[in-house]
Amino acid sequence: MYTIRRAVAADAPVLARHRAEMFRDMGELPDDLYGTLVEAATAYFARAVPDGSYVAWVAQAPEGRDEIIGGAGLQLRVLLPRPHPTGTRLLRGPQGLIMNVFTERPWRRRGVAAALMREVLGWCQANGVESIVLHASGAGRPLYEKLGFTPTNEMRYGAGVTR
Numbered sequence: 001m002y003t004i005r006r007a008v009a010a011d012a013p014v015l016a017r018h019r020a021e022m023f024r025d026m027g028e029l030p031d032d033l034y035g036t037l038v039e040a041a042t043a044y045f046a047r048a049v050p051d052g053s054y055v056a057w058v059a060q061a062p063e064g065r066d067e068i069i070g071g072a073g074l075q076l077r078v079l080l081p082r083p084h085p086t087g088t089r090l091l092r093g094p095q096g097l098i099m100n101v102f103t104e105r106p107w108r109r110r111g112v113a114a115a116l117m118r119e120v121l122g123w124c125q126a127n128g129v130e131s132i133v134l135h136a137s138g139a140g141r142p143l144y145e146k147l148g149f150t151p152t153n154e155m156r157y158g159a160g161v162t163r
């Protein structure tokens with residue numbers, strides 16, 4: 001039905017559009033900021049995908065339809081070493097912040113986001129990324145719960161950024 005592949009720098013405009021559409025679907029992006037966000041995010045992805053600080057996957061429609069129907073990414077951040085929840089060792093970085101999980105509307109509820117998330121989690125396991133966090137939208141929460149994510153103790157101050 002669709003294939004999943006790693007995103008490359010040339011996908012930066014698509015990744016940026018997904019980010020803007022995601023915020024729009026969550027009701028957090030005023031129309032007059034849409035273009036500015038796409039432009040700024042394109043510049044970020046064009047830099048961060050090649051330098052490896054942002055790792056992303058896209059879902060592509062069947063051959064012949066060169067259409068990207070969804071995506072998900074992982075921002076790799078420095079993690080200050082901290083005790084592992086088991087208390088037996090230290091947890092070291094990097095930490096993966098999962099971001100920009102988005103499926104184009106006509107493709108929803110067909111397992112696209114779940115397939116993308118499995119790629120992200122598989123890559124984390126293969127690359128020693130043990131600390132994996134995300135901020136769930138209402139629509140995303142059931143998916144993440146099914147995959148084993150649990151709520152944390154995170155708080156925010158004022159209108160602090162969450163995604």
Ligand SMILES: CC(C)(COP(=O)(O)OP(=O)(O)OC[C@H]1O[C@@H](n2cnc3c(N)ncnc32)[C@H](O)[C@@H]1OP(=O)(O)O)[C@@H](O)C(=O)NCCC(=O)NCCS
Nearest residue numbers: 025102103108109110111112113114136137139140142143
């Ligand atoms: C959230 C989103 C990425 C899910 O994408 P998707 O490709 O439809 O998800 P999947 O088909 O892989 O769904 C996997 C599971 O998630 C849950 N799920 C997905 N969409 C759901 C919805 N609208 N309501 C309730 N549960 C939902 C279901 O458990 C589903 O399994 P099921 O279909 O077997 O019941 C998509 O709705 C989207 O892009 N929303 C707008 C942007 C957004 O909120 N992104 C998440 C940011 S944290």
